[in-house]
Amino acid sequence: xxxxxxxxxxxxxxxxxxxxxxxxxxxxxxxxxxxxxxxxxxxxxxxxxxxxxxxxxxxxxxxxxxxxxxxxxxxxxxxxxxxxxxxxxxxxxxxxxxxxxxxxxxxxxxxxxxxxxxxxxxxxxxxxxxxxxxxxxxxxxxxxxxxxxxxxxxxxxxxxxxxxxxxxxxxxxxxxxxxxxxxxxxxxxxxxxxxxxxxxxxxxxxxxxxxxxxxxxxxxxxxxxxxxxxxxxxxxxxxxxxxxxxxxxxxxxxxxxxxxxxxxxxxxxxxxxxxxxxxxxxxxxxxxxxxxxxxxxxxxxxxxxxxxxxxxxxxxxxxxxxxxxxxxxxxxxxxxxxxxxxxxxxxxxxxxxxxxxxxxxxxxxxxxxxxxxxxxxxxxxxxx
Amino acid sequence: xxxxxxxxxxxxxxxxxxxxxxxxxxxxxxxxxxxxxxxxxxxxxxxxxxxxxxxxxxxxxxxxxxxxxxxxxxxxxxxxxxxxxxxxxxxxxxxxxxxxxxxxxxxxxxxxxxxxxxxxxxxxxxxxxxxxxxxxxxxxxxxxxxxxxxxxxxxxxxxxxxxxxxxxxxxxxxxxxxxxxxxxxxxxxxxxxxxxxxxxxxxxxxxxxxxxxxxxxxxxxxxxxxxxxxxxxxxxxxxxxxxxxxxxxxxxxxxxxxxxxxxxxxxxxxxxxxxxxxxxxxxxxxxxxxxxxxxxxxxxxxxxxxxxxxxxxxxxxxxxxxxxxxxxxxxxxxxxxxxxxxxxxxxxxxxxxxxxxxxxxxxxxxxxxxxxxxxxxxxxxxxx
Numbered sequence: 001x002x003x004x005x006x007x008x009x010x011x012x013x014x015x016x017x018x019x020x021x022x023x024x025x026x027x028x029x030x031x032x033x034x035x036x037x038x039x040x041x042x043x044x045x046x047x048x049x050x051x052x053x054x055x056x057x058x059x060x061x062x063x064x065x066x067x068x069x070x071x072x073x074x075x076x077x078x079x080x081x082x083x084x085x086x087x088x089x090x091x092x093x094x095x096x097x098x099x100x101x102x103x104x105x106x107x108x109x110x111x112x113x114x115x116x117x118x119x120x121x122x123x124x125x126x127x128x129x130x131x132x133x134x135x136x137x138x139x140x141x142x143x144x145x146x147x148x149x150x151x152x153x154x155x156x157x158x159x160x161x162x163x164x165x166x167x168x169x170x171x172x173x174x175x176x177x178x179x180x181x182x183x184x185x186x187x188x189x190x191x192x193x194x195x196x197x198x199x200x201x202x203x204x205x206x207x208x209x210x211x212x213x214x215x216x217x218x219x220x221x222x223x224x225x226x227x228x229x230x231x232x233x234x235x236x237x238x239x240x241x242x243x244x245x246x247x248x249x250x251x252x253x254x255x256x257x258x259x260x261x262x263x264x265x266x267x268x269x270x271x272x273x274x275x276x277x278x279x280x281x282x283x284x285x286x287x288x289x290x291x292x293x294x295x296x297x298x299x300x301x302x303x304x305x306x307x308x309x310x311x312x313x314x315x316x317x318x319x320x321x322x323x324x325x326x327x328x329x330x331x332x333x334x335x336x337x338x339x340x341x342x343x344x345x346x347x348x349x350x351x352x353x354x355x356x357x358x359x360x361x362x363x364x365x366x367x368x369x370x371x372x373x374x375x376x377x378x379x380x381x382x383x384x
Numbered sequence: 385x386x387x388x389x390x391x392x393x394x395x396x397x398x399x400x401x402x403x404x405x406x407x408x409x410x411x412x413x414x415x416x417x418x419x420x421x422x423x424x425x426x427x428x429x430x431x432x433x434x435x436x437x438x439x440x441x442x443x444x445x446x447x448x449x450x451x452x453x454x455x456x457x458x459x460x461x462x463x464x465x466x467x468x469x470x471x472x473x474x475x476x477x478x479x480x481x482x483x484x485x486x487x488x489x490x491x492x493x494x495x496x497x498x499x500x501x502x503x504x505x506x507x508x509x510x511x512x513x514x515x516x517x518x519x520x521x522x523x524x525x526x527x528x529x530x531x532x533x534x535x536x537x538x539x540x541x542x543x544x545x546x547x548x549x550x551x552x553x554x555x556x557x558x559x560x561x562x563x564x565x566x567x568x569x570x571x572x573x574x575x576x577x578x579x580x581x582x583x584x585x586x587x588x589x590x591x592x593x594x595x596x597x598x599x600x601x602x603x604x605x606x607x608x609x610x611x612x613x614x615x616x617x618x619x620x621x622x623x624x625x626x627x628x629x630x631x632x633x634x635x636x637x638x639x640x641x642x643x644x645x646x647x648x649x650x651x652x653x654x655x656x657x658x659x660x661x662x663x664x665x666x667x668x669x670x671x672x673x674x675x676x677x678x679x680x681x682x683x684x685x686x687x688x689x690x691x692x693x694x695x696x697x698x699x700x701x702x703x704x705x706x707x708x709x710x711x712x713x714x715x716x717x718x719x720x721x722x723x724x725x726x727x728x729x730x731x732x733x734x735x736x737x738x739x740x741x742x743x744x745x746x747x748x749x750x751x752x753x754x755x756x757x758x759x760x761x762x763x764x765x766x767x768x
Contacts (some may be wrong), residue, residue: 005412012411013631023630024408027583029398029707060446060585062625065608099607108479193626199411201444201585201628223483224449241446242577244628245396246407253721323413333692 004321008352010142010171012200013195013342015250016257019198022072022249030245036237038252045255049173050188050206051264052180057230058251059203060244063191066203069225070094070187073207074214075103075133082106082123082163083339084115084153088328089168093136095321100220111331112301116296117152124160134164137230137231140172143328145301145337146292147176154183162340164211170194171298173204174258174269175341186211195266197257199248207231222314238258245281249250250356264271268384270297273340273349280353281338283376284360285368288336298341302325307363310334315362320355346381353377388705392736394526394555394683396584397726398575398635400641403582406633414629420621422636427618429639433557433647434540434572434590436564442635444628446722447554447575452480453609454550454571457591458598459517461485466507466547468492468499468521468537471528472712473552477520484604485507495715496528496685498678501536508544518548519600524556527712529674529685529721531560538567548595552745554578557588558642559654559725570595577683579650581727582634591615628696638727652768654681657724657733660764664737665722667760668744669752673719682725685711691747693720699746704739730765737761 007014028035039058059066071093075081081102083094086109097104115137124132135157139150150167157165160178164186173188174195180188186208193200202238205227207215215228229240258266258299274297281288281302289301304312313336314323325337333342336357340349357373358367369375391398399407423442430440445451455477459465467478467484472491481488491503501523508516519541523534534551541549553562557572564572569637570592577584584739589611591599599612613624638693642650661684665672673685688696697708697720709721721741724733741757745749753759 002418005410007411007413009413012414015411020408020410024404026389026404027391027577029391029709030396031709032707034386060449061442061608062444062627065444065627068608096607099610100605105738189757193411193625193629199628199630200414200626201631221484223480224445224452224609226483241448242395242575243446244583244631245577246583247585247628247631282676323416325413325415338453339617 001321006322006351008339008348009323010194010337010339010341013197013339014344015199016197018249018257021201022244022253025246025249025347027245030239032242038248039237039239042248042252042255045259046204048259049201049255050178050180051182052206054181054206055231055234056204056206057227057234058239058243059205059225059230060241061203062200063091063189063203066191066205067093067168067191067228069248070189070205071096072100072137072220072222073227074164074187074211074218074223075102076219078103079133079135080131081134082107082120083134084148085142086113086115086146086148087111087138087140089142093138093168097136101238103236110125112146112289114146115148115153117149117156120153121156121207124156124163127160130162132160132163134166136166138168139178140176140296140298142171142299143331145296145299149294149295149297151183152183158184164214168282171296171341174266175298177267180206184208190273192247192251193262193287195342196251197254201244201247202251207226270340272381272384273344274300275384276349276377277338277340277353280373280377283368283372284357285365298339300338300340301335302338302362303335307360307365309333311363312336312356312359315359316355322352322355350374385705390706390735392577392723392732393709394721394725395708398722398728399583400581400638400727402637402641403634406637407583407630409630409633411629412621414627419629422632423621423623426632426636426639429643430588432643433639434562434564435566436590437620438590438592439615440588440590441611441622442466442627443589443609443614443616444585444625446584447573447587448476449609450573450575450589451477453550453611453738454573454589455480455520456484456604456606456609457517457611458548458571458595458602459486460603462487463517464489464515465518465520466491466504466516468531468532470499470532471495471522471525473522473526477522477552481520494765496530496673497533498530499537501533503542504537505540508540508547510546514546516544516547518550522552523562524560524680526555526683527715528743529680529683531556531678532652533678535567538569542568542707546600553679555725558650561651564590576631576635579726580635582631582636585628585631586635596609603717627653647753655726656765656768657728659685659768660733660761661722661724661737663764664757664761667752667756668741669749682723684722684724685719686722687719691744691749693717695747696720696740696743699743706736706739734758734761
């Protein structure tokens with residue numbers, strides 16, 4: 001039953017009714033006073049969500065567009081940058097940086113393992129000439145469900161003193177705390193179809209004062225993604241180019257919901273859903289792809305060995321109308337990913353676990369006590 | 385009454401109920417079979433609308449993003465380009481081309497007058513060394529309501545033989561015929577909040593085989609706006625980056641409506657609405673900004689001399705809940721613009737004219753027979 005589809009993928013995530021209804025509103029002029037008020041309200045909410053007093057800019061773009069803007073506005077061709085890669089998205093930032101002629105050095109970890117902050121420390125400490133202009137990394141690696149240790153890596157960047165830290169927070173913002181001002185993060189990019197709980201189409205970039213200083217001398221060519229234009233317009237509650245008016249209406253609705261729930265409560269909810277999901281997967285005898293200590297609160301990747309990942313996904317999709325995500329690139333068919341990001345509640349996790357649990361015996365995977373997944377998840381949910 | 389707002393601006397344009405309801409649908413996974421079918425359907429409809437067998441690509445971007453993609457994918461730094469500028473958007477393409485280090489030569493006409501095809505002919509004929517790599521221009525100049533003579537200018541580009549023709553059809557596509565294959569246009573960019581009848585957030589770029597040849601050797605840096613990635617994905621009914629799923633649903637709905645109406649019927653409707661609007665404005669004793677012979681079917685700009693443009697707009701907005709557009713840049717306060725683009729019918733034009741007619745005497749402008757605007761518009765509508 002296609003109309004019963006339930007999304008448990010890392011994006012698009014489920015959209016609450018208030019946002020769907022906002023999407024269905026007649027658009028208004030984007031250069032009108034009423035729309036200025038909408039932008040002002042959203043900007044305030046975005047700063048709250050980003051835990052920053054600095055700028056948060058909205059772009060009509062996917063998360064990749066936002067991240068590209070986060071890179072090209074602050075750097076020049078030939079600049080030496082360190083890019084952390086331990087999954088599809090880290091690799092993508094290395095590709096973007098290379099496409100723009102940056103001098104890219106990657107710090108790599110296997111998919112399913114976290115970036116090692118020590119490797120960043122070594123490179124940064126060795127750079128006494130202060131040639132490294134930026135450290136670029138993915139906080140929550142959507143392709144693997146790893147939450148990289150941004151706090152520690154950032155501490156090493158701060159010790160370096162010169163390099164900017166440019167962060168993909170696409171699946172961490174609104175799920176894990178990304179305290180931009182407290183940590184001194186320079187550029188943080190994200191996208192609407194994740195923790196924001198609205199459909200794709202809006203990208204966001206938070207920019208620190210230090211990053212704006214770098215902007216002044218950065219020479220990579222840009223126009224549509226020129227964040228200076230966005231700042232100038234946002235300061236007047238406007239936009240440099242036509243914004244996706246209906247998505248902005250929806251954003252206003254979900255930011256209001258998020259503020260009503262509270263930041264700490266949002267993070268705790270995601271943490272609880274993550275722990276319940278992981279406990280259930282273990283109880284079902286399925287190997288988790290990411291270790292407990294660096295597991296993303298947004299996505300749990302599972303690497304089954306006794307059954308085919310794609311077969312589990314197929315049954316869960318066909319019989320139970322739940323979309324789980326598959327693996328990407330060389331992990332296609334090797335893992336599946338459960339999204340528990342955004343507008344997701346305890347019931348949703350129980351439902352997804354129940355469906356996986358029901359699918360496994362159909363595929364000959366029976367080395368678990370029937371009901372063990374639900375029992376394990378319920379226990380975590382009851383305790384926290 | 386804010387909820388009674390009626391949009392008569394050149395974008396966002398009014399959105400039909402079917403598209404609003406499509407926007408309010410729960411998103412689905414963008415990497416799923418059902419969404420592949422949606423992309424396939426949209427791609428077919430887009431090719432029909434663009435009158436082309438070649439590629440039409442969808443981007444998560446505003447029209448400016450689409451136009452920038454249309455420029456940077458086919459050119460290299462230092463390339464000599466001719467840019468036609470006779471309004472805000474022509475000027476914008478000169479800015480984009482300059483930002484990317486192209487060797488920009490502008491062919492200029494005053495705002496409110498059309499580009500002179502002869503000036504293009506002269507430059508192109510003089511270029512026997514075939515150094516001009518592209519001619520870039522705006523078809524319907526949204527800021528002034530001028531429809532530039534694309535057909536003639538394009539003929540001169542074809543006679544040159546080497547240069548690409550890159551066209552901003554943002555407010556002409558879906559209002560005037562843009563026969564891409566018949567004319568041999570190379571790159572045509574547009575945006576969703578115009579003739580497409582859906583909210584802003586999607587950009588479109590049509591690309592000819594000749595342009596793809598130029599793509600192979602073009603060296604400007606790009607990643608998010610790299611159209612090669614979009615072509616590769618679109619050929620598989622996919623997208624390189626997360627598409628704005630709900631806007632694509634809405635696009636599918638309006639493309640279906642457009643195909644039911646028919647291309648010729650759509651163009652005739654816009655032509656009729658344009659002529660009715662212009663006849664009414666003349667009957668009200670208000671000067672039209674663009675001459676009849678080069679008036680855009682999407683926008684009618686009015687340049688009142690006896691009354692303040694902004695005062696007319698204010699009354700029409702406040703008393704009649706109709707949004708008209710103001711002038712841009714140095715024409716702010718000097719002109720106002722009536723959009724009759726997209727989901728607009730005879731009734732809408734009568735309504736807007738009625739409101740303007742009612743506003744004028746309040747501002748002391750009474751040199752017209754009461755009812756003359758409606759009478760003139762009705763006459764045109766009855767005859768055609």
